[in-house]
Amino acid sequence: MSHGFLSISGLEKSYGNHRVLQGIDMQVDRHNVVCLIGASGSGKSTLLRCINALEPIDAGVIMLDGDPVSGLGVDVNRLRRRVGMVFQSYNLFPHLSVIENIMIAPMKVAGMGRVEARAKAETLLARIGLANRANYRPDRLSGGQQQRVAIIRAMAMDPEVLLLDEVTSALDPELVGEVLDILKDLARSGMTMVLATHEMGFAREVASEVCFLQHGKLVEKGPPGQIFTEPREEETRRFLRRAL
Template identity: 55%
Template sequence: MSDPLLRLTGVRKSFGDHVVLRDISLDVHRGQCVVLIGASGSGKSTLLRCINVLETVDDGVITLDGTELTDPRLDVDAARARIGVVFQSYNLFPHLSVLDNVTLAPVLVHKRSKAEAKERAMAMLERVGLADKAHARPDDCSGGQQQRVAIARALVNEPELMLLDEVTSALDPELVGEVLDLLQQLKAEGMTMVLNTHEIGFARDVADTVAYLHDGLIHEVGPPAEVIDNPQQERTRRFLARVRH
């Protein structure tokens, strides 16, 4: 197998005396979907924030295709431009149209012309099934539609890696499926993704690798058939028993 696109080695992160991540090591290869599972507070979101250089690690190394994201000399903006991030809150600008929300970063950050940015944004909105909402405001869209706009905004810059942080947790149950269907489509198209979710069925169906985190440690990692369907650790079994009921 080729070298991983993303590699984490011995990553540690604390906030004051509270250790959030303890010696996290994980490889993510191109085209893989790696799903992080675990209870709230287990360190999943902090791990994603460290990968996107929103948090500075205390120890360890994170590399993206050979670029060390934990190097103090890193060009942070250039590194983040290679990574798409979607959070559980949509973070859309309510006063802008859906189209303008998607074109903002290509114009301001990536210095694309407005015409090119608009063309790419419309193509991306078509891809996520929202071309008809291009001129609507976010408040005129459902929660599921707003989350798909947020995913289109992250995809429009053609990231090498997508990070998705509990992207369905703020949605009404009937809207969760449309977002998960889109993620399944992205996986089929070869997008490399790291995401955390409580949707265990989705993790089983889509993930190449599942990592169970507890108290800042990866307690179990492997294919879904092993970690979800046949966990070896008692702690993993207890967690899965809770979330399935």
């Protein structure tokens, strides 16, 4: 077993008789951006949810910097402080204002004071150009704005790795760009990220490594230059022909 910062080996996950993940092995090094590509239902989202312990796994090992993620005796709440997650449908808390959405985890999980948490949230909001929306309710923002807030809500906990589950799939096409720009910034700043995405152009530009999943198996992985131009596997080639 090699020792990436995030290391997954032999991961199995089933829902009833349906084997969603069948023996996934992968490593993510610090400051790397790994893009998971594949058709809907290929297991990308489930893989991310397993890394964040939102789904119990059936077999295999997930290690984060040498600490096991799953199994008995793992403090999932401590783990999740180190792993941020952003969802396809933003999942902002509708009863809280934008800034409260960002402040709640630092205050209630990290025990940060209100003043400090607010200052941090304001800095983050300014970074994505939404400082003037701090006191809005999430439902008054556009989809792109909501997703940007969701990203910095996760960043407010200073996670060591950020998981992003098709974060642009629910957006109108003209709003995708503003969200991808934030992600490019994060990648440049050295954030370790694992993304499930359908944005092939983005994957090509930003990814350190691209993993192609199909029917719960990791069919092929490699640098984007290789995967997108000369994929080794026939299945990858077929998928990319349809997707590009």
